[in-house]
Every structure is written in structure tokens, then in C-alpha cells.
Amino acid sequence: MENSLLIVAPFLIALAAAALMHPCIVKIAKMKKIVDNPNARKLQKEPVPILGGVVVYFGIFFSVACTHGFADCSSLLVAFAAMMIMLYTGTMDDILDLRPSTRFVVQILAVCLLIFVGHYGLDDLRGLWDIHALPPSEYIPLTIFACVGIVNALNLIDGVDGLSSGYCIMASLIFGAVFTLNGTTRPMSILALATAGSLLPFFLHNVFGRRSKMFIGDGGTLLMGITMSVFVMRVIQSEGVSHLLDGRGYSSVAFTLAVLSIPVFDTLRVMSSRMLKGRSPFHPDKTHLHHLFIELGCSHIITTIIILTLNFLIVLAWMLAGHLGASAEAQLYLVVGLALLFTTGIYGGFKLLQHRSPATFDRIVALNLRLRPQRNGFFLTLQRWIDKI
Numbered sequence: 238m239e240n241s242l243l244i245v246a247p248f249l250i251a252l253a254a255a256a257l258m259h260p261c262i263v264k265i266a267k268m269k270k271i272v273d274n275p276n277a278r279k280l281q282k283e284p285v286p287i288l289g290g291v292v293v294y295f296g297i298f299f300s301v302a303c304t305h306g307f308a309d310c311s312s313l314l315v316a317f318a319a320m321m322i323m324l325y326t327g328t329m330d331d332i333l334d335l336r337p338s339t340r341f342v343v344q345i346l347a348v349c350l351l352i353f354v355g356h357y358g359l360d361d362l363r364g365l366w367d368i369h370a371l372p373p374s375e376y377i378p379l380t381i382f383a384c385v386g387i388v389n390a391l392n393l394i395d396g397v398d399g400l401s402s403g404y405c406i407m408a409s410l411i412f413g414a415v416f417t418l419n420g421t422t423r424p425m426s427i428l429a430l431a432t433a434g435s436l437l438p439f440f441l442h443n444v445f446g447r448r449s450k451m452f453i454g455d456g457g458t459l460l461m462g463i464t465m466s467v468f469v470m471r472v473i474q475s476e477g478v479s480h481l482l483d484g485r486g487y488s489s490v491a492f493t494l495a496v497l498s499i500p501v502f503d504t505l506r507v508m509s510s511r512m513l514k515g516r517s518p519f520h521p522d523k524t525h526l527h528h529l530f531i532e533l534g535c536s537h538i539i540t541t542i543i544i545l546t547l548n549f550l551i552v553l554a555w556m557l558a559g560h561l562g563a564s565a566e567a568q569l570y571l572v573v574g575l576a577l578l579f580t581t582g583i584y585g586g587f588k589l590l591q592h593r594s595p596a597t598f599d600r601i602v603a604l605n606l607r608l609r610p611q612r613n614g615f616f617l618t619l620q621r622w623i624d625k626i
Contacts, residue, residue, distance in 0.1 A: 244417060244426070244430065246300075246303075246304055246307075247300045247301070247304050247426075247427045247428075247430040247431040247434065248300075248430045248431065248433060248434035249434060250299065250300040250303050250304070250431070250434070251296040251297055251299070251300035251430075251431040251432070251433075251434030251435040252296070252434040252435070252437055252438060254295060254296040254299040254300060254435070255292050255293065255295065255296030255434070255435040255436075255437070255438045255439060256438040258291075258292050258295050258296065259292050259438055259439065259442055259449065259451070260449060262286070262288045262289075262291050262292050262451070263286050263288075263442075263449055263451050265288070266286030266287065266288045266451065267286055270284075271286060271287060271288055271331065271332060272284035272285055272286050272287060273285050273286075273287045273331070273452050273454070285450055285451065285452050286450075286451040286452065287331045287451070287452045287453075287454035287455075287456075288328070288331075288451065288454060288456070289402075289439050289443070289451045289452055289453035289454055289456075289457045290324050290327060290328060290453055290454050290455075290456030290457030290458070290459075290460050291324070291328070291456065292435070292438075292439055292451075293432075293435045293436055293439055293453065293457055293460060293461070294320065294321070294324050294435075294460055295435075296431070296434065296435025296436075296438075297320075297428070297431045297432055297435045297464075298317065300427075300431035300434065300435065301313060301317075301427060301428060301431055304427050304431070308423050308424065308427060309424070310424045310427060310428075312424050313424050313428055315350065315351060315354050315355030315357075316351065316355060316357075316428070316464075316467045318350060318354075319347045319348075319350050319351050319355075319463050319467070320460055320463055320464060322343065322346070322347045322350070322463075323343075323344070323347055323388070323456075323459035323460050323462065323463045324456045324457075324459065324460045325456075326340060326343045326344075326455075326456075326459060327340075327392075327454060327455035327456035327457065327458065327459035327460065328454065328455070328456035330455040330456075331454045331455050331456055337517070337519040340455075340459075341385070344384075344385045344388050344389075344459070344463075345381060345385060347463055348380065348381050348384040348385060348463075348466070349381070351384070351463075351466070351467065351470070352377060352380055352381070357380070357467065357470040357471070357474070358376050358377065358380045358470060358474065359371075359376055359379050359380045359383055359469070359470060359473050360373075360376040360380075360473070360474065361376075361473055361474065361479075362490055363473065363479055363483045363488065363489050363490055363565070364483065364565055365488060365490050365491075365565045365566060365569065366566060380470065383466075383469070384463070384466040384469075384470070386501065386504070387462050387465055387466045387469065387497060387500075387501065388459055388462030388463055388466065389462070389504060390462070390497070390500040390501045390503075390504040391404075391405070391458050391459075391461050391462040391465060391500055392455060392458040392459060392462060393500075393503075393504050393507065393525065394499075394500045394503065394504070394525065394527065394544075395452075395453060395457075395458045396525055396527045396528060397527045397531060397537040397540050397541060398443050398444050398450075398537040398538065398541070399440055399443055399444040399537065399538060399541040400527055400537075400540065400541045400544060400545075401453055401457070401458055401461065402436045402439055402440040402443060402453055402457075403440055403444075403541050403545055404499075404500065404544070404545060404548065405432065405433075405436055405461045405464075405465065406433050406436045406437060406440060407545055407548070407549065408465060408468075408496050408497070409429045409430070409432040409433040409436070409464075409468075410429070410430075410433050411496055411552065412425075412429045412465075412468040412472065412496065413426055413429030413430045413432075413433065415472065415478060415481065415482070415492075416429055416468075416471070416472075416475075416478070417430075418481055419475065419477035419478045419480065419481040420477060421475065421476070421477030421478075422471060422475050422477055422478065425467075425468065425471045425475075428464075428467070428468075429468060432461075432464055436461075439451070439453060439457075441623055442623055444537070444538055444541070445616070445619050445620050445623045446620065446623045446624050447620055447624055448624045449623060449624045465497065469493045469497070472489055472492065472493050473489060473490065473493065482559075483565075485559075486559050486560075486562060487555075487556070487559035487568070488555075488559065488565035488568045488569060490565065490569060491555055491559075491565060491568035491569040491571075491572050492552075492555060494569065494572050494573070494576075495551050495552045495554075495555040495572045496548075496552060498548055498551045498572060498575070498576035498579075499526070499544055499547055499548040499551070499576065499579060499580060500548075501576070502573075502576040502577060502579075502580045502581070503525060503526045503580040503584075506580050506581050506584065507522075507524050507525055510524060511524075524584075526544060526580055526583065526584055527540050527541075527544060529583070529584050529587055529588075530543055530544070532602075533587065533601060533602055533605055534601070534602040534603070534604070534605030534606040534609065535605050535609065536609040536610060538610070539605075539609060539610070547579045548579075550575070550579075551572055551575045551576060551579065554571060554572070554575055555568055555571065555572055558571050
């Protein structure tokens, strides 16, 4: 009974707390004009509040604090400190437009806090290429590089309604399931389920709301990036998770990459392309995978569903490879191959089609425009209901 309560309660408490907080933060953001204004690069047509990260952090913190009476979550203190740093930095960036170098330095400092104070780290490859425990001289730079990469990957996929929050709900539930099943990482299980619960109300308002619509902002994406980094490090470090996954032939390293595959590899593709063109890797443009689907005539929600489905297919492929007895290396190569196919392959393929056969590309766009869902009937009823809660 207690175990069941600790699975359900964090999710429901976070959901309720975030749902109650959301309209208050929307009102404050509009009153203080803390909004994201439309421009040539952005997809919205009117100013939208951008304090969603505050709602999400409040829901997570309140849920974990309430659950602490049933399960000791004091080990999450350093993680919450790093999350707060990311939320504060991202929110300041939303308001003041910080320089990329400033954000980059703060991200490194937050990861160092996790490493040197919280003792987090990617310090074991769990037998991948016959490598196990790594010395500090190797795992510290690896951890900084990987975690800063994850933070920026999640920041850069936030381009259409529901994508970053929907992805993080999916990832949190997957990580939460692994933490819950192994039975030795209860604080991580609580944090993952609280994260999913806190994101759900925001996702609904972001996708279906109109008057209640709010963006998660850089504060939210940086917050989610460091949270996903915490999950990845604990998966790699936990002996319980290793016994659950590696002990049964499923590579935990390949698992973490599978869960993060689309954001990570799409970001690597975009940044590489920018640098090859002589631009800063942080220079904003419209070359992400979600921009391609929007250009193809897909709606925001359809774009989100497609990208989440692609990512989930990679996780399923990893599971199947492990079930069939593939080695840890083979599982990793499969994940990398599918991630490249679903990001670079799809983007490059459609761009090549647009260049060589514009008429075919235009027919695909016309078909998608005809099939895209309209804001009428059930959708309008749902929108009015979401705006009221």
C-alpha cells in the first residue's frame, strides 16, 4: 500500500499544485508584460507569457516536500539547488536576454555543483567497450560535456506548442518507471513522477489553451535540462538500476541515450550545420526538425506527436535489441543509427525533395494542411474548459 501511494501521490500532488499555480502566474506575467513577442523567427502571432518554468518548479518542489514525510528525499537537496540556478538563469534570460556565454558558464557551474557537492556523475560505462569505473580525470569532463549538452538540447527543441513539455513528460515517466522498478532509488522515482505531474497541466494549457496559454520559457527548458541530466547520472550510477538493466542484458548507457535521442541528435545536427556555415552554434534559425514539420503543413500538436513517436520508437528498438541478446555496443550503435536516421535523415531527405521536386513537396504540404485538425467542435469545447481551470 505504501509503495503504491509513493507512486501515485507525487504525480497527483504535483499536478494539483501546478494546476492551481498556473492561472496566477499567467496573470502576473501579463500584468508585468513578461511575454514572448512574435518576430520573423517565432511561430506565434501574439505575445504569450513565458513564466511556465516557475509553475513547473513550484509543482515539483511542493510535491517532493509533501512526499518527504513518507520517504526521505533529503538527497535531492543539491539537485533542487541546481534546478533553482537553472530556473533563475533562464528566467533572467527571458526577461533581460542574457548573452549565450553567460548562460553557458552558469550551466557549467550548475553541473559542477552536482558533481562536487552532490556526487553525481557519469562515472561508470557499465561494461560498454569493456569499460567500467572511470577515474575523476575522465568522468568529470565527460559529465560536464554531456550535461551541458542535454541542457542546451532541451532548450533548443522548445519551438512548437507542447514539444518540450510533452517530451519531458514522456522522458520523466520512462525514467520514473525504471527508478520505481529497481526499488533502490526512491527519491529519484519521486522526483521523476513529480516532474511528469507538474508538467501535465502546463502541457494542456500550452497546447489547448488560448487565454491561459503560456510558454515554458528558457527558465523552464533549462530547469528540465538539468533535471533530465540528474536522471541520466543516477541511472548510470545506481547499482540497483544496473542490476535491473545491465544485469539482464539491457545497456543502461544505451537506454539513457535512447530516451534523449531526438533532442540530442537534432541539436548536434543543427549546431554542426551552423558552425559549418561560419555562424555561432547558438545563432537562432529555423532549421530544427520541428521547423521542418511546420513547413510541411503539420500543426503544432501533430508535430509534437510525430517527434515524440519517433523518440519512443528508438526506446522500443533499444528494448527489443536488449531482449534479443544484442551486446551493449550493438544497442548503442542501433540507438545512434536510428537517431541519425530520424533527425539528419528525415530533415535532409525532405530538404532534398524540396530542392529537386518542389511540386511533390508542395503536394505533401497541401495534403497536411487539409488533414490538420481545426479549432472547432470538440477542440473549442476543450479549449474553453482548459481556459477556465
